[in-house]
Amino acid sequence: MQYRKEIDGLRAIAVLPVILFHGDFSGFSGGYIGVDIFFVISGYLITSIIVAEISKQQFSLINFYERRARRILPALSLVLLFTTIAAFILMPADLLKSYSQSLVSVATFSSNIFFYLTSGYFSTVSDEKPLLHTWSLAVEEQYYIFFPILLMLLWSAGKKNIISILVVISLISLFLSQYLSTKGWVDENFYLIFSRAWELLFGSLVAFMNLKTISTTKLTREIIGLLGLLLILVSILFFDAQTPFPSFFTLTPVLGTCFIIIFGKSDTFVGRFLSTRLFVSVGLISYSLYLWHQPLFAFLRLKTIGEPSTPMLVSAIIATFILSYLSYRFIEKPFRSKTSFNRKAIFQYSAASIILVLSVGLSGHLYQGFQGRFANNIYTETIQPSPKRKECHTKGADYLSPDVSCRYFENNVTWASFGDSHIVEPTYALSKILEQDGKGLLHLSFSGCPPALLFEVKQPGCSKWIKESLVYLETNDSIKNIILGFRHSAYLFGDQLDSYPGLPNENPNNLFSESFRSSTAEGAREIYWESFFGIITRLLKSGKTELPTNSRHLL
Secondary structure, three states: OOHHHHHHHHHHHHHHHHHHHHOOOOOHHHHHHHHHHHHHHHHHHHHHHHHHHHOOOOHHHHHHHHHHHHHHHHHHHHHHHHHHHHHHHHOHHHHHHHHHHHHHHHHHHOHHHHHHOOOOOOOOOHHHOOOOOOOHHHHHHHHHHHHHHHHHHHHHHHHHHHHHHHHHHHHHOOOHHHHHHHHHHHHHHOHHHHHHHHHHHHHHHHHHOOHOOEEEEHHHHHHHHHHHHHHHHHHHOOOOOOOOOHHHHHHHHHHHHHHHHOOOOOOOOHHHHOOOOOHHHHOOOHHHHHHHHHHHHHHHHHHHOOOOOOHHHHHHOOOOOHHHHHHHHHHHHHHOOOOOOHEEEEEEEHHHHHHHHEEEEEEHHOOOOOHHHHHHHHHHHOOOOOHHHHHEOOOOOOOOOOEEEEEEEEHHHEEEEEOOHHHHHHHHHHHHHHHOOOOEEEEEOOOOOOOOOOOOOOOOOOHHHHHHHHHHHHOOOOOEEEEEOHHHHHHHHHOOOOOHHHHOOOOOOOOOOOHHOOHHHHHHHHHHHHHHHHHHHHHHHHOOEEEEOOHHHOO
């Protein structure tokens, strides 16, 4: 197959928006469509190779899987080594256990299924998963496993019949993605190969075209090539997390990619543009760029309070390029060379790396994230009471009003905590981290006080304090980030083991007023949650950019 520089340039167009999207840079809300560009390119290149070799009776599944192993596994193994060491050092046990499970899914080419079952791609928590991006590798790997076998089985039917069958399968997959996107099956649609296959198959269908015999004028090639680039650009700029995806909308970047492959050859403006040294250079390391960027962003977010600053994200991108170049130069290229590593060595290496990754992942899962990694004093220090509890925590009718509440490092107060006594220690811990960045924090906590916005409680002063604090936070423009923490389990079910799960209006130790207690149990819970989410809604509407919740006490 003849090398086309513009295809490597197209890889650059695919990977750069993905990196900028995951970095949450403005203007790239649809950057995730870079993955769809990769799917089309993969479908086109793999099918072109298979068809050429089958036509010459030179195709071998063993040769094919050897090439895939050389291409995919060495660089991936290096990244997995880095992420595993970093995860072991930086992650608490629960996150390390989840990471270990994702390792197993990567080793078994099923990470798309794992992340479908455990997370949504556009959720905030997903930003902190180092291996989230491997879902797309799993989709491609599943395609690599089954598609060559399908072609071999169908080859005797002739190219025309093969094309007809692939068109039918593509349309079924496309319409399935559209159907799932309209029926609320968001994660299934996004992650699973059944609704993604059509993107790869569109590339495969392009490969079946004899591009050399397509008769078009130079002007036609120029126009359609530019149209393809425009479709990709529109997708990057105007798609976002609310765009149903994949769906008919996905035809925009997919067809744009197909147009460029078919018409954007080296004699066109688009072909020359994509063949420039800059784009080709980025395209050559695009696989390593894709592998490295997500772990660096994820660990950065794990260790940063709030969203990382722009300089921090830019630094992560620079590190991504450096690591990617080194990975390409010293890992990818040598392993692709048959003179450096023969087939036996590649298969031995592949088997060993898969077994090792499986072993580490299963160990992390079975040993519950290796809870014994840290010294006992680390755990005991985390449960010490806050030295600010007596000074800053309030209760009763003579409570501290928000305007005189404690402020840590008050010259730059951009954060606030808001909750009951269970927010006191997290507040102090957070303030010590924020201090390192020169940021201050407003401490608002009231003992035994639920989020009583829409109901009254018998705790003196609580309901009034909640309303005053909420108004104060809404009108304080300097505060942008708020952490909420309430002991929901006690308010909703009671806090006595002998009465658990006591209902709000049945528990003799409940905190609510008579009017609230007289409601039915489910009615009481409904009012409670309506009140809690009412607080969140008002804070969001007032321009607060982040509301990390003290989820330990959610239920």
